[in-house]
Amino acid sequence: MLLKKIYEEYKQDVFKYLVTLTYDTSLSEDLVSETFLGALKSLYKFKGECSIKTWLFSIARNKWYEYLRKQKPTISIDDLAYNYLLSENDLDGSLIKKELASKINTLLDNESSRTKDIIFMRIEGYSYFEIGKKYNISEGSARVIDYRTKKKIKDTLMKEGVVYE
Incomplete structure (x- = not known):
């Protein structure tokens, strides 16, 4: 229930953030899903040392980097x-x-x-x-x-x- 509330509250912010990184709405939608899946898997690690939004952006950024690494072996x-x-x-x-x-x-x-x-x-x-x-x-x-x-x-x-x- 907690993640559903977080998802509803932050999905648009995460999506907009990812669009600024990817310039691709379709890819950003996919990465939003991966971001919240990653958040679900690591929710127990969240200590509240930063805002939930910052934490989600960090996960989203990492998902974007994972995508880039898969597309191109080295990103300079x-x-x-x-x-x-x-x-x-x-x-x-x-x-x-x-x-x-x-x-x-x-x-x-x-x-x-x-x-x-x-x-x-x-x-x-x-x-x-x-x-x-x-x-x-x-x-x-x-x-x-x-x-x-x-x-x-x-x-x-x-x-x-x-x-x-």
Whole structure:
């Protein structure tokens, strides 16, 4: 009964989160099912040290990574950075462009170590809450740092004619 209540309350949030990772609603629906199945199997481990939503997002992120590992034997941080920094429209179904990923990493090297770490935590799927907790900043501050850095990188890439809006 408890898991049914959790499912009803959080299924849309988990689905939306997965869509931001996968850009694929059908895959996201499948991963939602796998996420809640994983939650059922590990419910006894949940200690309440984070919110249920954060815990579910963590399971969802891991299910997404499992899926990626099955699809492609190695997923590089460059691939993740490329997918993370560009919107769904920018991807338009093309393969990951290695030069662009390398350029994104070069631009990230110009940022402070904290900012760079925050971006990589987001790339890896950490929530703003988890990032804020690690850096002793508010969730909103983590969100703003992420947004501004992503915008700065996209603007630079647009100025250089690497990506188009």
